[in-house]
Amino acid sequence: GQNIDQPTEMTATEGAIVQINCTYQTSGFNGLFWYQQHAGEAPTFLSYNVLDGLEEKGRFSSFLSRSKGYSYLLLKELQMKDSASYLCAVREYRDDKIIFGKGTRLHILP
Amino acid sequence: DSGVTQTPKHLITATGQRVTLRCSPRSGDLSVYWYQQSLDQGLQFLIQYYNGEERAKGNILERFSAQQFPDLHSELNLSSLELGDSALYFCASSASGVNGYTFGSGTRLTVV
Numbered sequence: 001g002q003n004i005d006q007p008t009e010m011t012a013t014e015g016a017i018v019q020i021n022c023t024y025q026t027s028g029f030n031g032l033f034w035y036q037q038h039a040g041e042a043p044t045f046l047s048y049n050v051l052d053g054l055e056e057k058g059r060f061s062s063f064l065s066r067s068k069g070y071s072y073l074l075l076k077e078l079q080m081k082d083s084a085s086y087l088c089a090v091r092e093y094r095d096d097k098i099i100f101g102k103g104t105r106l107h108i109l110p
Numbered sequence: 111d112s113g114v115t116q117t118p119k120h121l122i123t124a125t126g127q128r129v130t131l132r133c134s135p136r137s138g139d140l141s142v143y144w145y146q147q148s149l150d151q152g153l154q155f156l157i158q159y160y161n162g163e164e165r166a167k168g169n170i171l172e173r174f175s176a177q178q179f180p181d182l183h184s185e186l187n188l189s190s191l192e193l194g195d196s197a198l199y200f201c202a203s204s205a206s207g208v209n210g211y212t213f214g215s216g217t218r219l220t221v222v
Contacts (some may be wrong), residue, residue: 033210039132042112042200043153043211087153089210095158095166096141096204102152 002102022088115161
């Protein structure tokens with residue numbers, strides 16, 4: 001089975017940098033995803049890591065350490081529109097399904 | 111528009127009733143996934159279909175069932191509805207899975 005942990009809530013200031021951590025346990029790791037979800041809306045894909053290291057995409061970066069079962073999402077130059085939930089999700093090797101963590105609700109203060 | 115279409119967007123029904131939620135995947139995507147998201151809960155994986163066949167099952171209740179048709183659209187059937195079934199139900203589709211899933215806008219089910 002899988003277990004995914006991430007903080008429930010975080011608060012940061014507009015223009016700042018925030019790091020959202022995610023730890024996971026899985027019997028057969030085959031990739032880690034980060035999604036953004038605004039309240040009442042569909043999750044939207046942010047990033048995908050399958051190998052160790054940092055993937056950068058504009059203001060967002062995601063890091064993976066498979067040996068530690070650890071990932072983080074780094075958001076730079078925070079904007080008010082970044083206020084949302086950020087979901088860490090892991091895919092298992094044996095099938096294609098992706099299991100989501102409960103998400104981290106990020107509040108951005110002006 | 112993500113390309114994944116879910117209908118209806120909202121549904122209000124009474125306890126004990128049965129409803130059907132519909133999902134059309136993005137053109138070319140063979141896999142369809144159903145998720146339930148209750149208030150303050152994460153996305154709970156229900157079931158996956160690939161090209162018409164069930165491929166993986168999550169914590170789906172026996173009162174719930176799904177299928178994927180030859181044209182690849184999928185339906186999620188929820189029966190003997192209870193108040194606790196009130197939630198957002200998302201459908202997602204994928205091609206190879208490398209870029210994760212693309213989600214539909216969801217169906218908000220309210221059981222009264």
